[in-house]
Structures are given as C-alpha cells and as structure tokens.
Amino acid sequence: MIKRRKTKTVSIGPLKLGHRHPIAVQTMTKVFTTDVAACLRQIRKLEKAGCDLVRIAVPTKADTQAFAKIVGKSPIPVVADIHFSSARAIEAIEAGAAKIRLNPGNIKNKKDIRRIIDCAKLHKIAIRIGVNEASIRDLKSDVAPTKRIALMLKEMRSFVRLFERCGFDNLVLSAKSADTARTIEVNRAIAENFDYPIHIGLTHAGLPEDALVPSSVAIGTLLAEGIGDTIRVSIAGDPVKEIQIGKQILRSLGLESRTGPDLIVCPTCGRCQVDVVALAKKVRKRLAGIDKQIKVAVMGCIVNGPGEAADADIAVCAGAGKGYIYKNGEKIAAVEEANLLDALAEKIENF
Numbered sequence: 001m002i003k004r005r006k007t008k009t010v011s012i013g014p015l016k017l018g019h020r021h022p023i024a025v026q027t028m029t030k031v032f033t034t035d036v037a038a039c040l041r042q043i044r045k046l047e048k049a050g051c052d053l054v055r056i057a058v059p060t061k062a063d064t065q066a067f068a069k070i071v072g073k074s075p076i077p078v079v080a081d082i083h084f085s086s087a088r089a090i091e092a093i094e095a096g097a098a099k100i101r102l103n104p105g106n107i108k109n110k111k112d113i114r115r116i117i118d119c120a121k122l123h124k125i126a127i128r129i130g131v132n133e134a135s136i137r138d139l140k141s142d143v144a145p146t147k148r149i150a151l152m153l154k155e156m157r158s159f160v161r162l163f164e165r166c167g168f169d170n171l172v173l174s175a176k177s178a179d180t181a182r183t184i185e186v187n188r189a190i191a192e193n194f195d196y197p198i199h200i201g202l203t204h205a206g207l208p209e210d211a212l213v214p215s216s217v218a219i220g221t222l223l224a225e226g227i228g229d230t231i232r233v234s235i236a237g238d239p240v241k242e243i244q245i246g247k248q249i250l251r252s253l254g255l256e257s258r259t260g261p262d263l264i265v266c267p268t269c270g271r272c273q274v275d276v277v278a279l280a281k282k283v284r285k286r287l288a289g290i291d292k293q294i295k296v297a298v299m300g301c302i303v304n305g306p307g308e309a310a311d312a313d314i315a316v317c318a319g320a321g322k323g324y325i326y327k328n329g330e331k332i333a334a335v336e337e338a339n340l341l342d343a344l345a346e347k348i349e350n351f
C-alpha cells in the first residue's frame with residue numbers, strides 16, 4: 001500500500017487535488033483552440049477515457065476568446081496554459097479558467113505577476129507554478145545535473161515566496177525536465193520542501209513508442225514514493241493515449257480510484273495451447289463495457305496457468321481444444337474452445 005505524502009487540498013473547479021483526494025490524470029488538447037467544436041470533441045473523448053482535467057493553450061487573444069466558449073461547455077475543469085503573456089493569463093481567468101498554468105520565469109515584470117495573482121484571487125481559481133529545466137534563467141548547457149536540480153528548486157522557492165507574500169496559496173507545483181532521472185530527483189526535492197499538491201510528468205518524451213517507458217519510470221517511481229497528486233504523460237500523439245497510459249500507471253500501483261476490470265495475460269511460451277494474444281484481445285473487447293472491479297486472467301496452458309492466475313477472480317487456462325475456467329483459483333468449468341469466450345463472458349457477468 002502506497003502512503004501518499006501529505007499535501008494541502010487545492011480546488012480546481014469541482015475537482016480537488018491533494019493527498020486526501022484521488023490522483024487526477026490530465027492532458028492537453030492538441031487541436032487549434034480557435035476551433036471550438038474540434039476542441040470540445042477532443043475534450044469529450046478525453047473525459048470518456050477518464051481524463052480529470054484538461055489544459056488548453058491560449059497563445060493569442062483569439063484563443064482566449066475561444067477558450068471562453070469552451071469552458072462553458074466542457075464536462076471537465078479546464079486549465080489555461082500561459083506563456084510569456086500576463087494579458088492572456090488575465091483574459092483566461094476572466095473567461096472562466098478553473099486554473100492557469102504559469103511559468104513566472106517567462107513573465108518578465110513582477111508587477112504583471114502580481115496582477116495575475118490578484119485576478120486569480122478575485123476569481124478564486126488555482127495556479128500551477130510550472131518550472132521547466134529548459135527555461136531556468138541561470139542555466140547554461142555545461143551546468144552539472146545536481147546544480148540544475150538546485151537551480152530549479154531555487155527558482156521554485158522564489159516563485160512560491162512571491163505568491164505567498166501576495167497572500168495566494170491555492171497553488172499546485174510542477175518541476176519538469178525531459179530527463180527521467182532529473183525529473184525524479186527534482187520532484188523529490190519539491191516534495192521535501194513544500195506541501196502544495198504536485199503535478200508530475202516529463203516535459204516531453206517523444207513518440208508513443210519512445211515516450212511510454214521514460215514517462216512510466218519517472219511518474220511510477222515518484223508515485224510509488226507517495227509523491228504526486230496529478231499526472232500528465234507527455235507524448236507526441238493522441239492525448240487519449242496519454243490518459244490511457246496515465247491510468248495504467250495508476251492502476252499498476254493500486255492508485256486508481258475508479259472501478260473497472262483488470263486483464264492479466266500470461267507472457268506465453270512454448271507450452272501455449274491456444275493463440276493467447278488473440279483470445280486476450282477478444283476478452284478485452286468483452287470487458288470494455290464492464291464497470292465492476294474484477295481481475296480476469298487469460299493463461300496459455302493448464303500446467304502453470306492455474307497457479308500463475310491464482311489471484312485472479314476469473315481465469316481461463318487453455319488446454320488442447322478446450323479451456324478451463326477458474327473462479328478464485330477453483331476450477332468451475334471445462335468448455336470447448338469454440339464456446340470459450342461466451343462461457344467466460346457469462347462467468348464475468350455473473351461474478
């Protein structure tokens with residue numbers, strides 16, 4: 001059982017972040033913000049996939065105007081992604097953002113930061129202070145990794161102080177790098193030094209096939225240490241994929257709060273009696289609409305299958321031309337291969 005680090009509760013519209021609340025999975029829309037219909041279509045798909053909050057880029061005034069239309073129709077809280085412009089930040093807050101993501105390091109004038117804070121206070125919204133390794137002011141390319149972490153922490157500390165001096169503490173913190181090890185290190189340091197909720201993820205990790213491992217290692221390691229209140233898996237591709245991977249990371253650590261089936265599939269070996277992968281894909285399709293907490297296993301043989309699937313609620317272990325269905329480790333049926341899927345579906349439904 002993972003013990004989460006204590007963090008304050010921060011409200012983002014109806015969503016609450018902090019150690020007392022489920023870890024939220026988030027992503028960004030990846031269509032033009034000015035295409036309001038496309039943005040809303042993407043947000044609805046994301047919500048269906050289990051996205052808890054969504055961030056939208058608002059680089060121009062036309063974007064914040066479109067943002068206002070999106071916010072009112074979005075089924076999940078919407079965060080405005082701000083870079084370089086205090087005007088965009090204020091427009092987005094006034095348009096109804098539940099939170100803004102701000103890198104104070106790229107807002108040159110401190111007075112502008114204070115104006116943003118005042119506006120956020122007035123509208124009672126949250127701000128994520130996002131420090132990125134790539135945008136650290138004093139960072140030169142030959143700075144050693146440990147110094148980089150110290151610089152990111154120093155920058156975060158100065159921003160947090162600025163916000164606190166202005167009486168603003170509805171904060172979420174994030175310190176990101178494209179480097180997996182540094183992302184882990186810097187977030188450990190953030191967790192040691194602050195008690196605000198932490199957003200974790202890599203700044204960028206690559207195409208889906210390249211991004212999966214670095215993001216899973218960085219986010220998984222931190223979550224296993226109890227660090228992190230919201231996660232974003234960054235991949236160059238469909239944002240739905242980011243949500244699916246994020247939820248898989250949570251599920252693999254027992255941190256997913258929503259119910260739903262888990263599918264275990266044996267890795268297959270020379271003892272396999274059926275096409276396990278094909279059978280597992282069919283089982284996964286059948287499980288798609290099921291909303292109960294159930295662990296289902298698909299195993300390729302009856303030699304090791306029953307033992308290896310002992311902690312599954314329902315398991316099928318394949319024999320030659322037949323499948324044996326197990327419930328809580330006990331054999332309950334032997335079914336011809338042709339009828340296996342239907343028999344398994346029935347047992348799952350009745351479980």
Ligand code: SF4
Binds near residue numbers: 267269270273300302
């Ligand atoms: S369950 Fe059987 S087929 Fe699957 S990996 Fe284990 S021994 Fe091999």
